Amino acid sequence: MNLTPEFTLEKVRAQFNALHQSYNDLPVTFFDGPGGSQVPESVLEAMVSYLSHYNSNLGAPYFSSQVTTDLVTQARQACQSLLNAPTSDSIIFGANMTTLTFSLSRAISRDWQAGDEVIVTALDHYANVSSWQQAAHDKQASVKVAQINEQDGSLDVEHLLSLVSTKTRLIALTLASNTTGSIVDVAPVIEAAKQVGARVYIDAVHYAPHHLIDVQALDCDFLVCSAYKFFGPHIGIAYMHPKWVQTLQPYKVEPAPELGPARFETGTQSFEALAGLVATIDYLAQWGEGGESLRTRLEQSFAIYNQHESQLSAYFLAKLGSLPQAKLYGRDYADSSARTPTFALTFERLTPTEVAKALGELNICLGAGHFYALGLVRQLGLEDGVVRIGMMHYNTKQEIDRLFEALTELLER
Ligand SMILES: Cc1ncc(COP(=O)(O)O)c(C=O)c1O
Numbered sequence: 001m002n003l004t005p006e007f008t009l010e011k012v013r014a015q016f017n018a019l020h021q022s023y024n025d026l027p028v029t030f031f032d033g034p035g036g037s038q039v040p041e042s043v044l045e046a047m048v049s050y051l052s053h054y055n056s057n058l059g060a061p062y063f064s065s066q067v068t069t070d071l072v073t074q075a076r077q078a079c080q081s082l083l084n085a086p087t088s089d090s091i092i093f094g095a096n097m098t099t100l101t102f103s104l105s106r107a108i109s110r111d112w113q114a115g116d117e118v119i120v121t122a123l124d125h126y127a128n129v130s131s132w133q134q135a136a137h138d139k140q141a142s143v144k145v146a147q148i149n150e151q152d153g154s155l156d157v158e159h160l161l162s163l164v165s166t167k168t169r170l171i172a173l174t175l176a177s178n179t180t181g182s183i184v185d186v187a188p189v190i191e192a193a194k195q196v197g198a199r200v201y202i203d204a205v206h207y208a209p210h211h212l213i214d215v216q217a218l219d220c221d222f223l224v225c226s227a228y229k230f231f232g233p234h235i236g237i238a239y240m241h242p243k244w245v246q247t248l249q250p251y252k253v254e255p256a257p258e259l260g261p262a263r264f265e266t267g268t269q270s271f272e273a274l275a276g277l278v279a280t281i282d283y284l285a286q287w288g289e290g291g292e293s294l295r296t297r298l299e300q301s302f303a304i305y306n307q308h309e310s311q312l313s314a315y316f317l318a319k320l321g322s323l324p325q326a327k328l329y330g331r332d333y334a335d336s337s338a339r340t341p342t343f344a345l346t347f348e349r350l351t352p353t354e355v356a357k358a359l360g361e362l363n364i365c366l367g368a369g370h371f372y373a374l375g376l377v378r379q380l381g382l383e384d385g386v387v388r389i390g391m392m393h394y395n396t397k398q399e400i401d402r403l404f405e406a407l408t409e410l411l412e413r
Helices: 009-013 041-053 063-083 097-108 130-138 157-163 187-196 242-247 271-284 294-320 352-360 374-379 397-412
Strands: 091-094 117-121 142-146 168-174 199-203 222-226 236-240 326-329 342-347 367-369 386-390
Touching (some): 063 294, 168 187, 294 342
Parallel strands (some): 168 199
Antiparallel strands (some): 091 236
16 A cells, blocks of 8 residues: 655645745745755654753763764764765764865865865855865965856856866865756766866755755765755755775864764764754655655655756746846756756846845745855856745745736836
């Protein structure tokens, strides 16, 4: 007997109290998923349950400490399934992607020397740029920047490949732009990095809520994401290839563990966030019929999210076609393998901030600015940044209608 519920938007949305609230007597519509997604009740319950019964530290001889120790193991295993990591020992937790990246960059760059080169991209969030610029500066290594294709806000992969040389020590790049939504084909970059013995550090923060990650298929050295972008609490997750887990030398407090992922984790983790993270991955997998395997259930569930998100993108783009005052920076087609449902726009007459503020007064929640994609806004000469409309699988066509009604009214005012 198949007990898996069939995916419907009503069933999805029923799990999020945040989506049903009104504020100042107006309904709320969240289009700021790339800034942080809403959180289902099951995740909140897991966090409250941990804090109200088991709050403790690791390694003490009583029940709640044992539960906490088991929780860390469980969280690493759940993330192993989420990322298809070869072992749960290749999963490292930290405060968020930025903090993890700064910390890992110290260990990764320890043996860099003057003359070495690092490649970053103009498409990336600066968490995956500044950390490498500063690590390179400390070692007198130089940094090269791969440009974007200006006509569709995607990464110019050819340009990136032209920068790779035997001096390249690391390539840091994103799997998807948090601003234009464009997905990057990282396979040729990873291939080129292997040819010259460079390491690859992937930012999957924006990609993770939309597509299921497979670090073994990617064959990357490092990959980072952040659970608050995929319906979970604030916690960063790093995958590190097993060969680096054993051999990199992190900066650590004595007497930190000598082996395994805990070597890279400083201080006490947010155990309540780990409890929430396990529940988040269960939430993500809920539409799968794959029986015992969490990974299979995730694969099936993500196939459904991809289908729905493609429909949202197609609907959004069709509506955008009838709004001549808007300019899109990004791919103008809906295919979910090429873009996430995240759209960067500017408007005639109104600045991005003015548009976002006017919509915010209607509880249509979205942001304006550079979103730390500094290379992108600089290359495109967008001093005021863009308006970003970022949809998640809980968004509906009715919400898109509400957005376009408000935009039309605003632009015709
Ligand atoms: C693509 C991307 N990378 C990195 C980050 C930084 O993530 P965190 O807030 O976990 O440090 C963000 C946050 O917005 C992001 O969108």
